[in-house]
Amino acid sequence: MHTDIMEHDGCFSATIFVKNELGLHARPAARIAQEAQKFKCELRMQVSEQEVDAKSILDILSLAAGHGSEIVLTAKGDDARQAMEHMAQLFHSIVGEEA
């Protein structure tokens, strides 16, 4: 499956559906923060009204994004396009599969 990436004024965004059973628990949250920290751009995650820093495992955990939630990932800054492509792929492999 391919995740659609939208671009608007140098700001990239993608919507990810959490399909795995456990949702975004500690291990995936650690992976995501770890990968996000490799990029210079600002990376943020939003679930309903709550928006947090994708480079912080604690922020990601505080989203408590369970099975069935919808996450909007946005990237803004220098390497935003590259970051978004990488992160969308990563999200898909971590939470995008029914397991």
Add this chain to the structure above:
Amino acid sequence: MARETLHGVAVSAGISIGKAFFINRQSRRHIPRETIPASRVEYEVDRLTSASNTVRDEFEAARSRVPEELREHGAIIDSHLMICQDPKLMLAAATRIRERGITAEWALEQSVESIAAAFSAIDDAYIRERIQDVRVVAERIMHRLLGAQSASRALDERMVLMAHDLTPADTIELEQDKIMSFATCEGGKTSHTGILARSLQIPAIVGVEGLEEQVRDGELIIIDALRGRILVDPTEEELADYSDLKYQFENYQKAIIRQCTLPGETVDGFRLDIQANIELAEELQSVLDNGGEGVGLYRTEYAFLNRKKAPTEEELYKEYATIAQSLAPAKVTLRTLDVGADKMMNMQEQLEEPNPALGLRGIRYCLKNQDLFRMQLRAILRASVHGNVAVMFPMISGLKEVRQARYQLNLVRQELDEAGIPYNPNMPVGIMIELPSAVMISETLAQEVDFFSIGTNDLIQYSLGIDRANKHVSYLYQPLHPAIVRSIKYVVDAAHRAGIEVSVCGEVASDPYCIPILMGMQIDGVSIAPQAIPGIKRIIRQVNMEECKQLLRDVLSHATVSKINRKVRQTIFKRFPEELTFFASLLDQDD
């Protein structure tokens, strides 16, 4: 007498004598909650950064040395590594130093508390619990800030490791061959410290009150992980006694392990089935290693807890089939889901029950959630063709529940018939006898099922009306209370009149003082923790039925618990003076 005797929960049996070696000590420290002049702000920020970098390096070093058998620990260290560099923790603390002009320690403490406050509002219990990881990491950084040495300061001789708590990283950093035993302030029977100690086969005691206050670094101590005691600064005489005990225990353990595959048979040829209680398929090896003749109680809860969605039938089927296959031709008895609504929070809407022990749990829960129940029954029936499988229902209080449960089982059989899926039509169906009402109608219940399993832990609590975990009433937890002994005997007799088998699962069955009494009732089998099997078999192999029956008659002739306990202690102790030195008995609790 030793200067102090401390008490805790023994999680890995044995004796160890050595010098105390503390890591992660929390007491006797002072967190400077102070404001600082503007000129010192950058200095404090640097201290904070350097402390967190040191901790990061330690985690990375530990991560690279995680042995294969502890790979679960690796994943925990990964998330700790991320937390110790997390902007929400570290950047926020640095901002606090700058904006509020406070020390690095105070800023760190405030950041942790603000994260804790945010986490406490999260609905998901699993995520909420992760605050513990934040605390563990922050604690390490705090240690560096306070100028403590690394947790892994080299051990130059074998030591008794003492800690407030041990994290997976701690245990990997330490040279394991230099650790003689563990003692920690935190933790319970199932904490990972216990699991680790058992896998390293060293004695361990957790949940020790006063450990940090009473024990000095380098002080001589005795860890008695047979009875859950720590002797601080023991006398010459105590040292001599415990050295003997240690030597005897180690020899005894070797001897009973060698003999554990012999049958549980009395000298006059009365044979008892000795089965094991387990909850994970991984425990099968330990059942076989300890001479278990099957699994008398497989707790099926594990697959249902700590997750958001119920497991699938396929998943359960695979789990049960694997166990049945590996044990065949030995039997495995699968107990259907025995949880209270209070534990199923992730899957179901949480009920507000003022008294969950008397609430919607066990078979009641299953009969309320029939789809879930039938799904589990399907998995069990499908697995029944792969070995010797039996099913039993927990928390039965009356006849109607047995009939309703059997009705659900029949519905599933019909479904399987229609779908042409094979199952064993003769799979035995039993029930747990653990409520006083079930005891009183056991004669009737025996007409409806193929076997009974007496769950003594719950039966004692429900019969005597006490919560064993409640320290104000735990002294009333008396396995040989006349009401309990008579209840068990009543059920055994009812079962035998109806021609069905009856076994006992629960701690009473693994108590060396109680097992001869149960044998006097002529129970057909016991199901106990795998580690308890070798010792119990050894006792059974030395008694004869006549002395067991005599002991039972004596017990039944006394009217009070204290008389019964005294009589039993005297009789058994005379009979097995050596063995009983090593066993903590349920009857010891009143001394």
